Amino acid sequence: MKRLLIITALLALLLPVQAVGTDAKKQYSSPRRYPAEIECAINRDIQKADSLVKAGKPDEALTFYKKSLKSKDSLYNRITTSQMEEILSLYNMDKLTLQKEQRRNMFHQICLSISVIIIFALLLFNIHIYRSRKRLQKDEKEMRRLTAIAEEANEIKSRFLTTISYNIRIPLNNVVGFSQLMTEDANLSEDEKREYSGIIQSNSAELIRLVNNILDLSRLEANMMKFQLQNCNVQEWCNELPCLVQMRSEGSIHLELVADTGNAIIHTDVSRLTQLVSGMLLYPVECKRTRIVNMQLTYNPETQAINCRIENSPLTDPAFSSQKESISHRINLLFFEHFNGSYRVEKSGDNPIIYFTYPTLTT
Template identity: 30%
Template structure:
């Protein structure tokens, strides 16, 4: 990734060297490249290189930049001060980052608040850390309530639609029943119609039976949605209760030892991360099921995307990971939403948060057919996380619905005693 960024920067520098007047045209692109450098070095906590590129980004940064650029710039400075433990500059920079959201991107803002809470905890300012976690959790709780309310309204709307369709169908059937009855009466007058009466009776009985079966299907679907909402509510309430309870303890009790404060902070951080991930997944699942998910589709090399996923998995902090990526392909361009597909690959390659055991995973990219790619993942951590079965089921559902939206597929199977995830993705463009 760094090599690609360096190549882009060299191209732009050569253009500007030949035509200095083009500097203003490429200012925002140079700033974007420098911020990508900052993101990489922030992830690996390389403070010297991070500072070098922050100083370079400062030459092209202006306050009237896009809000996403302002957020990334201020967050990179906050991360630099976090790494260097310069707390006096770190927390004001976090505040600048949060002020740049202006009410937009609430999920991203909660993630920044969680990181800010981590910084407070590392600085030994546990009360401020607890308060920051509390604010993030309360915001998350409000979004959770809105999500549950939206799902409830969706269930009710589906029920009303099904009821209206059923009533319409009953009305149509009644109309035809009357019409058939009139014709039957005429036939009865002509031919004695005993057999006709018997046939009409059988048809009515069949229609009633089909209507009851359709109604039972609608009731079963509604029941499944109610069970899903109930299970999700239980999954959310446990970490939410832990975070709120321990935050209250940190804020109100003065008799806690340093070890207890650190333990509480660690539990709050772990549950807050779990809660935020769960909310993100619920929102994604809801959007995919309702067809409201928006995708940013562009042409990209699938081989490079898989390579980037391997690098991201191996860069997980504090985990010994062995990821083997096997392919005979050198390049293969596809139409893909790179962010969503990278998230899908990360979910099947990376260990769930909170687990630190070493693991080894292997995945292979090849052609399934002339117009379809196949990715086979062996020993995925997502298939082995028995402690978070419900969360894994949600992630499998998200992955499956996402691939189906792009005419692909997502299958779980077992072969020669090995657990596999098989992903297919079309090479040809789609409408």
């Protein structure tokens, strides 16, 4: 019965553990005492209480039980506080370690970012160097090509000047020579004077034509030629061309013209176009030999252009080949290209064929 009362009292004392913790701290919470010493003291009190219970002194045993319970509560609080402090210390250490790792990771990320930026900058620099080198190589290649073209052009120009000087010198010498002869020789007959005058006139005309061709070529190459542009009906222009050729050739050139151009209209310098086309149909030098020239003009609605084909042209006859004919071909090419057309000479047997195109406005 006494043991039952003691156990009941102990259970009642276990409930208000926090309320009785203050007295236990005053007795056992000395900063110099360690948990092991406190635990030994509690065990001694419990042993004394057990001895008093066996001796039949429950009231005295109850006091030791209360004292031991208070001591245990104080010990548990102290252990809990110590563990909490240790946990807090570990938390702070982990927090500091985490912050250190975060700073280290941030430093690594910064270093990595800087490395990536440097690598990217180096890559861009290498690409720029590569492109610059390619551009320099391309410019150098283009410069070599232009230099070769310039040297070739200079050589062609030198040959051209040499040849053209010879072609100019001959008629000029004839004009000067026969003029002096007519002036200084008073014994010339009327027939001789008429003959010399004819020679002077023909050479003067040849000289003027040659100089005009050279000037036209220079203007076309410099894109400084002035044109008097107007609309021209191709079919009407073709109707007048055979009579013009017949008159200028004095009947030696017979033009067989086939024109199927409909109502095609071109915008051009009619006088200049007529001069160039008639130059393809007439003899480049004085010749009375009868010649048949075939000319065909057609309208191509797909390309919106007039296509022309000239066969047996005196301008392409090898018998009349000279520097003057080369100048005429060059002038024709530049003229048609100026108006977005084309001009070419294709070899076909003994006498090449002339082809040229000219764009139309309306049909």
